[in-house]
């Protein structure tokens with residue numbers, strides 16, 4: 513298949529659905545985690561769950577980069593943004609993420625110079641045009657976006673733009689998957705592996721999941737047939753008693769990853785001893801910081817960062833949603849106090865957040881959807 517429409521063919525989806533149903537053993541329940549928020553978005557946008565038998569359940573994982581940012585990091589960034597000499601640049605998704613004392617939008621309304629950008633290079637251009645100001649890029653995301661931050665730091669160094677720095681919040685996917693596998697809250701039968709992250713890190717880092725935890729994992733693409741095909745591959749593995757890493761997204765994901773991207777990350781960034789994830793708590797070696805050699809571009813060393821820690825609001829159940837323990841509609845404030853316009857938790861902000869995906873596509877419960885489509 514070469515064109516996107518071919519990955520959305522309803523006839524092929526129905527044929528795959530029938531084959532998936534035939535692979536399920538009667539009376540057995542299957543629970544698979546889609547690690548990536550992009551998969552969650554596809555699943556609810558295209559109604560993939562309606563193609564699956566009742567005994568196959570997809571639960572959402574921690575792979576939405578905006579969703580895992582703890583409130584304290586937002587407050588730290590706003591603390592920097594309030595300085596009169598600073599321009600803080602961030603992705604649009606981050607603007608409404610609530611910190612303990614408001615969001616970037618609130619800080620902007622109160623006079624801070626916060627600007628939305630589409631890439632770290634946009635932030636670098638702002639630094640070029642404003643030599644008298646200090647431009648801080650709020651860097652978020654998994655290994656998918658870390659290479660673009662790394663390349664921008666290298667460019668800033670090459671261009672001598674010392675007024676450009678990065679407030680690094682890049683996280684890494686493997687420790688989060690390990691934390692979920694070690695959690696007693698959830699019993700999983702397998703994983704849909706994150707396609708975009710894997711385009712950078714490749715498939716080998718997942719081998720421990722199959723080897724040590726005896727769970728199959730299929731790195732999956734983002735179109736409806738990619739997801740159905742990946743579920744099918746997981747079920748074939750279980751049927752045959754195999755636990756392996758397989759790559760359904762071979763048209764994008766090289767088995768060994770992207771060496772150039774990994775090299776750029778390794779040159780400019782290193783693992784932090786620990787980092788706080790929203791809802792998951794502190795996870796060791798799960799995030800990146802700027803290396804000593806690039807300290808001139810590290811906002812955490814340039815500015816006085818308070819290191820704020822903020823407990824999530826009592827009503828917020830993002831942690832359970834990010835661990836796949838709760839479905840979004842099971843959160844007490846879903847769709848009432850917490851909506852995309854008035855988010856309490858991060859999962860309602862980003863388009864990759866499970867709560868936003870459920871809310872935007874009206875899929876409040878699986879039963880309700882089924883009844884509506886009968």
Ligand code: SF4
Pocket residue numbers: 827828829830831833840843844845846847850851855856857858859860861867
């Ligand atoms: S509904 Fe809001 S508070 Fe509840 S889990 Fe989702 S984002 Fe968090």
